[in-house]
Amino acid sequence: NAGVTQTPKFRVLKTGQSMTLLCAQDMNHEYMYWYRQDPGMGLRLIHYSVGEGTTAKGEVPDGYNVSRLKKQNFLLGLESAAPSQTSVYFCASSYGVQPQHFGDGTRLSIL
């Protein structure tokens, strides 16, 4: 019973590098989300998906792209990393508008 699994757990990038954060859920949830968590701020929604093959922008989408090719997976991409993207990234999933289940986060540092 894994729930929501995020990989990697930690990563350090140099400015301008690209990478993909992976999220997998085994609860057959339709909805999936990517958030970032920064000191002194609440979770902020980056992108979300309401079903396989669909994605939409959240509150802070700039500099990120996402894909939902399979129902259980939601990928977050940084095409050209910037120091402002240093954060802890959380993936979540939910059944409809029910409370979201979160992964344990990816701690990303951009130098």
Added chain:
Amino acid sequence: GESVGLHLPTLSVQEGDNSIINCAYSNSASDYFIWYKQESGKGPQFIIDIRSNMDKRQGQRVTVLLNKTVKHLSLQIAATQPGDSAVYFCAENRLSGTYKYIFGTGTRLKVLA
């Protein structure tokens, strides 16, 4: 992780005492609220929720109170235990029936032995 919680308000409570954590929300139209617990290095974990047509809801050792007049939400933890040490934050659903939540910044609860 720890770096996220550096500037959070902290509530220190003796083990066995009751804890009360508060949250002010901003939108009087919000109609659904959730409390989450976040342990160090972990993701947020659902604790309890309440809809705006209720004033109080109880779970196992936890109670959520909602005061719509002053837009205030509180989480009460009875007989606080060391395992309750974590950051607690509330989330409000601003668009009824959607996934769009506004998350609070949280309060760190420290349980003193």
